[in-house]
Amino acid sequence: MTANGEPAQVHLNLFVSGCGHHTAAWRDSGSAVDRLGDITFWEELARTAERGRMDAVFFPDGQAARTDALTSGPTWFLEPLTTLSAVSRATEHIGLVASVSSTFWDPFHVARMVASLDHISGGRAGINLVTSQLDAEARNHGMDALPNHAVRYARAGEFAATLVKLWSSWPAEAVVADRQGVYTDVSQLKAVDHHDRWFSVAGPLNIPEPPQHRPVVFQAGVSEPGRDLAAAWADGVFTVAWDAQGARGFRSDVRARTAAVGRDPDTVKIMPGLVVSLGSTEEEAQRRRRHLDDLLSVEDGLRDLSSFLGVDVTGWAPDSVVPELPPPSGTDAPAGRYALVRHIVDHTAVRGGSSTGRDDRRRPTVRELLGYLAAGGGHATVVGTPEQVADEILRWVDCGAADGFNIMPPSLPDDLTEFVDHVVPLLQARGRFRRGYEGKYLRDNLLGHRSTDGRSPA
Numbered sequence: 001m002t003a004n005g006e007p008a009q010v011h012l013n014l015f016v017s018g019c020g021h022h023t024a025a026w027r028d029s030g031s032a033v034d035r036l037g038d039i040t041f042w043e044e045l046a047r048t049a050e051r052g053r054m055d056a057v058f059f060p061d062g063q064a065a066r067t068d069a070l071t072s073g074p075t076w077f078l079e080p081l082t083t084l085s086a087v088s089r090a091t092e093h094i095g096l097v098a099s100v101s102s103t104f105w106d107p108f109h110v111a112r113m114v115a116s117l118d119h120i121s122g123g124r125a126g127i128n129l130v131t132s133q134l135d136a137e138a139r140n141h142g143m144d145a146l147p148n149h150a151v152r153y154a155r156a157g158e159f160a161a162t163l164v165k166l167w168s169s170w171p172a173e174a175v176v177a178d179r180q181g182v183y184t185d186v187s188q189l190k191a192v193d194h195h196d197r198w199f200s201v202a203g204p205l206n207i208p209e210p211p212q213h214r215p216v217v218f219q220a221g222v223s224e225p226g227r228d229l230a231a232a233w234a235d236g237v238f239t240v241a242w243d244a245q246g247a248r249g250f251r252s253d254v255r256a257r258t259a260a261v262g263r264d265p266d267t268v269k270i271m272p273g274l275v276v277s278l279g280s281t282e283e284e285a286q287r288r289r290r291h292l293d294d295l296l297s298v299e300d301g302l303r304d305l306s307s308f309l310g311v312d313v314t315g316w317a318p319d320s321v322v323p324e325l326p327p328p329s330g331t332d333a334p335a336g337r338y339a340l341v342r343h344i345v346d347h348t349a350v351r352g353g354s355s356t357g358r359d360d361r362r363r364p365t366v367r368e369l370l371g372y373l374a375a376g377g378g379h380a381t382v383v384g385t386p387e388q389v390a391d392e393i394l395r396w397v398d399c400g401a402a403d404g405f406n407i408m409p410p411s412l413p414d415d416l417t418e419f420v421d422h423v424v425p426l427l428q429a430r431g432r433f434r435r436g437y438e439g440k441y442l443r444d445n446l447l448g449h450r451s452t453d454g455r456s457p458a
Helices: 039-051 080-090 107-121 135-141 149-167 224-233 244-260 282-294 298-309 335-347 366-376 386-398 414-429 442-447
Strands: 011-015 056-059 095-101 125-130 216-219 236-239 269-278 380-384 404-407
Touching (some): 011 039, 011 269, 039 080, 056 080, 080 107, 095 442, 216 442, 224 244, 236 244, 244 269, 244 386, 269 366, 269 386, 269 414, 282 380, 298 335, 298 366, 380 386, 386 414
Parallel strands (some): 011 404, 125 216
């Protein structure tokens, strides 16, 4: 509920990657695998999302070729800020969010590029601040390996602080543009003079203040340092949540941390990823989902699952129910990954094929588990009719588990088009999603206002 007692409006982003978020989507005969370097493909997706009145189109990034995974599918990206500059010219209203690594980027460079995108797009730019995860990425940036987790997040906090100082260092009102006098009142420019552990930046930025004052900042991370980073600097959080119960605890925690640093918790939108498989009936939706699962390489999937679990599962029978998992103490798996897989197995009941009319449910099969991981890597998943999907979205928002979602279509462009054509109208008919863009800027549409200071929205 909002402060005035009205049901909260839902926020939706399109999180776009490759041929879709199901790792086997590229194998489908109708996939766009031959268009990944074609800018018109990304422009078309953004226009479809804009037709659905989504807040933003959200691009991931990576800093390594991932040669270990390239045989199993495309794992590369066009550089997102470059791509979004082109997409901005093909769209009018939708926000444009690019993932940026604070571990590898320099804040002056990012501040300038994002301010430029904000000017080019008329105030629609944003970043997703990440700290990166692969040593292979670090080796492309003069490092033998990534810094440890705590160091990466400490650096990210300094990075964010420097960014917002730079964005406000050349106030828009300083540009006088008096043809008979001065162009800029340089007395209004602010030296940044940031000299700390990781960055030394004199400033000011060499481009005037962006239209939004401060482009929107998303953060992606669920660890303790990640939550603190979000509380201090983020306007939105892209998180992984398998079910509403866990998501509600995460959202409550981030909101409490946000209040503790003196910010209004309502200015931080928590938006988990949501993988949606649609059909006119639930059975049709299940068939469409199974079609992609059937395209998976079971051998590759079991090898990846072995890595997730820290034990060899390559001998598991694909169509048998997932066996009991060993205790975490008996594996070498990263704790978070192991916990995610165990949670999916223990808390996912698949509808059985009973001929008796009973609503029989069972644990997922190995193939189904591989499908869940292939489609979203642990993000919330809904397979059903448009009505069922709309109901689930509103259930999460109304129980305090989310402010909205980053929609992750399993296959592109078809699953995006289905969502825009069939789910969005239901949310609009229920008065829970915009029928038009209320504001000019991404910040207006996501939060209802622009930032008026260098740190937290007013």
